[in-house]
Amino acid sequence: MRFQLTDDQQALRTGVRELLERCCGREVLRAAVDAPGLIDRALWRALGQAGFFALRLPEADGGVGLGLPEAVLAFEEAGRALLPGPLVATHLAAGSVPGAAAGETVVAAVDGALVEWLDAADVVRGNASGAVPLRSVDPLTPLHRIPGAGGVAEADPVAVLLTAAEQLGTATRVCELAVQHARTREQFGRPIGAFQAVKHLCADLLVRVETARAAVYAAAVTADRADIAAARLLADEAAVRGARDCLQVHGGMGFTWEADVHLHLKRAWVRARRGGGGTRSEELLAERLAV
Template sequence: MDFSLTEDQRALRAGMRELMERRYPRAELRAVVDAVAAEGDGADGADGAVDRSVWRELGVAGFFALRLPEAAGGVGLGLPEAVLAFEEAGRALLPGPLAITQLAAGLSAVGLPVAGAAEGEAVVTGLDAADEVRASGGSGGVLVEHLASADVVLVLGDEDAEVRPAKEIMSTAEAIRSVDPATPLHRVRGRARGGSDGGARSSPGRGIAARLRREAALLTAAQQLGSAARTVEMAVAHAREREQFGRAIGTFQAVQHLCASMLVRAETARSVVYAAAVTEDPGDIAAATLLADEAAVRNARDCLQVHGGMGFTWEADVHLHLKRAWVRAEQWQTAAAAEEELATGLVSTGARCL
């Protein structure tokens, strides 16, 4: 099977990178981070709000409607193209519930219309109610990103999905400190699904939760891939510029080995993420999640090593990639869940071979 990008796909990726650099440059990222820092690291959960103007511009560019049919006002592309777009968003560390908003834009086909999602007029975040139950019998709660900025929440149960007003979910939410200053988090306990006391709610979407989880996991892995690739670029650029003992540190073998290992991780993850976008196989998506999470986290750590003490300072961007990678690694499909998915697939394959 050929996973090489077509000319149109390369053009899409280049266009998305240009959009991110123009609309969400480093200065914009730093402004968000510095604003959160000034308010005490976002401890109240109210900082790091989604920039509605950026959200709307993404909608105008077709980011959220990328997979909608042209007849429905979308771009008419598929999951591989969505992965390319999300890779660029991860590279830029664009904050917000991007994956869930894009998934919500396509829910009209299953009877769960979310007005404004495709156009970027609505911010949609997600809540995995089944994960809440599995984690601690429903008493420990589940983390939801950007809840204070969201208009609606896509709630996924064991099999079904429903759309709930964000204000309704906020009534059971507790703001918590997030390790990533640009990703505010709330913990939601109990009544995460069904049995609400008020607020309009759409009819549940039957049997679509598993597909939505898989796609959310893959789009999140694509963002991890973008971050992993970006930290490779940052490490190499610093190694070329930084000098010690009259030589660029990139000439030292230890630094070269770090950069080479980072590149191998990023490119290995890229091949698996791209393949999973084509096959949409649960096992392939699990493998993509594992490798992309590892690449994002370990590459950020190695990039810190290349930068030395400077990488740990607030002024550097390296630690922002590490913190975002930590948060994403806990979203939609954790390493443990991905390993279970792969193990189940292997057992099933072995049983068929007997």
């Protein structure tokens, strides 16, 4: 079967990308790094007005009335732009928490023993009693830990898939950044992209991105838990390994605050822990194969 985006889906992806470029460009992102833990409420309302959180909400309930594939496209763009905030939790709460769909209410959710954006949230879904701040590797994702919390709870498959879509967006962006740098950075009088070792890194980046993209898009169509688990594993690998390879292409410059690559890597690390991370997806796939 050949999966191709419809004209409407292409327009949706383009519209979300243009919105994020206007509202969450590099300067806004850098300002967020300098003010960690704060939600840009104007940006959150702009997302609500654009229907980002209400994409899957029925039109009769004031939503956009689209499906999971369209939500995946929107979250892929959010991942590509490094959009900060509890996006998945607020999106999932759009039909049950007043103000979430319109971007007036910021919703956080307990994920096992961790909570993202607890202090900035208006509503917290789950028991976050006793939560204590946890130093996050990602300056754009504040974390709290719940002492004594049990094992990882069963994750909502939609939350897992939307996280995979965000990881796909990061993987796509770091692939772009690596290729751009390889074309413009020169050593010994030649672009570094002319050297075989750099070519191989960029080729591997692209292969992982497109493999993850096929899996994520297919899972958005089937909504099968095993397909979603496979998509999550491939997207996590594409994002984390892709960002590390992109750092390798950039060299020492990639670790500096002037470059965005390390922000993508840190966000990919944090996302990879959501919903039990790769371990839970591997267990689900193993259970399916054992049947």
